[in-house]
Amino acid sequence: MSLGVGIATGLYGISFGALSVASGLDIWQTQLLSLLMFSGGSQFAFIGVVAGGGLASLPAAIASAWMLGVRNGFYALQMKPLLGLLGWKMPIAAQLTIDESTGVGTAQSSNEDTRRGFWLTGAAVFVFWNTLTFAGALLGNALGDPRIYGLDAAAAAAFLGLLWPRLSSLQPLAVAVASAFVAVALTPVLAAGMPILLAAIVALIVGGFNLFANRSSDGDLT
Amino acid sequence: MTLILAVLIASAAVYSWKFFGFLVPERFLEKPAVSRIAALLTVALLSALMATQALTKGSEIVLDARIASMVVSAVLLKFKAPFLVVVAAAAATAALLRLFGF
Numbered sequence: 001m002s003l004g005v006g007i008a009t010g011l012y013g014i015s016f017g018a019l020s021v022a023s024g025l026d027i028w029q030t031q032l033l034s035l036l037m038f039s040g041g042s043q044f045a046f047i048g049v050v051a052g053g054g055l056a057s058l059p060a061a062i063a064s065a066w067m068l069g070v071r072n073g074f075y076a077l078q079m080k081p082l083l084g085l086l087g088w089k090m091p092i093a094a095q096l097t098i099d100e101s102t103g104v105g106t107a108q109s110s111n112e113d114t115r116r117g118f119w120l121t122g123a124a125v126f127v128f129w130n131t132l133t134f135a136g137a138l139l140g141n142a143l144g145d146p147r148i149y150g151l152d153a154a155a156a157a158a159f160l161g162l163l164w165p166r167l168s169s170l171q172p173l174a175v176a177v178a179s180a181f182v183a184v185a186l187t188p189v190l191a192a193g194m195p196i197l198l199a200a201i202v203a204l205i206v207g208g209f210n211l212f213a214n215r216s217s218d219g220d221l222t
Numbered sequence: 223m224t225l226i227l228a229v230l231i232a233s234a235a236v237y238s239w240k241f242f243g244f245l246v247p248e249r250f251l252e253k254p255a256v257s258r259i260a261a262l263l264t265v266a267l268l269s270a271l272m273a274t275q276a277l278t279k280g281s282e283i284v285l286d287a288r289i290a291s292m293v294v295s296a297v298l299l300k301f302k303a304p305f306l307v308v309v310a311a312a313a314a315t316a317a318l319l320r321l322f323g324f
Contacts, residue, residue, distance in 0.1 A: 067267055075243065077248060086244070093244070094240040156312065157295040163272060178266075179270045187281060188283060203265065207263070
């Protein structure tokens with residue numbers, strides 16, 4: 001199972017690699033993101049903001065990537081009691097704490113299977129994600145003008161693909177619609193990257209006051 | 223700021239969530255407002271990124287072949303197509319429309 005998840009996830013490492021070089025990063029910067037950041041949503045966010053605004057948007061790119069990484073912190077909270085005492089392995093477990101390893105780990109019924117599932121899935125995804133990022137970056141480099149191949153549209157579709165499984169109830173749907181509107185409406189008047197950060201305020205308002213809530217969405221961490 | 227420096231800072235920032243998640247006490251998770259806002263923050267950022275990527279170019283709102291790509295992707299996602307298929311179909315849709323001059 002871990003291997004299957006690793007291969008499936010790695011395959012979209014190809015699209016990340018290709019889109020990253022299309023956004024103006026070189027192959028090595030792209031590879032560093034996959035090795036060090038190792039969190040798909042944050043990586044796509046970073047290159048998405050850089051693609052729109054170039055070097056001037058780097059602070060906003062950092063902030064977007066950071067904010068999208070927040071769910072990994074919650075995964076770490078979930079995994080900590082399940083993994084037991086980690087000692088020196090904790091910083092490595094932390095780096096491997098992502099959607100897939102947490103998903104497989106928490107789906108197991110015994111502690112031993114949880115640990116094995118977490119570590120194997122984390123390691124498999126890390127290996128495939130990085131190898132195929134490199135392949136995608138080489139491919140993207142060879143293609144040339146990204147618009148001819150529709151890579152700008154592919155980047156938008158990648159975000160939709162990451163977003164889709166989270167639109168399970170009215171509350172996230174309302175947040176998605178409102179933040180999309182805010183970000184696009186502010187694009188002509190604000191510096192690149194800023195509209196995306198301001199759209200995050202929608203989440204604070206809706207989440208803070210628990211607007212559009214139905215009972216099942218409470219504390220739902222997906 | 224150079225691009226490579228930004229890559230390093232952003233990577234450290236993302237790692238800090240993972241690292242400190244293993245250090246803070248578990249009861250933090252028990253506050254529903256905290257986990258709710260965290261989940262909605264992810265939705266808001268992904269949606270804002272999607273919308274600006276699909277509908278803007280530089281600092282302008284531009285409506286072009288990407289809209290057709292988004293419709294195609296949404297239909298494929300509705301039918302539970304794999305991520306890579308969705309992304310490739312979106313690219314192919316925009317590429318074909320542009321080839322025919324849209």
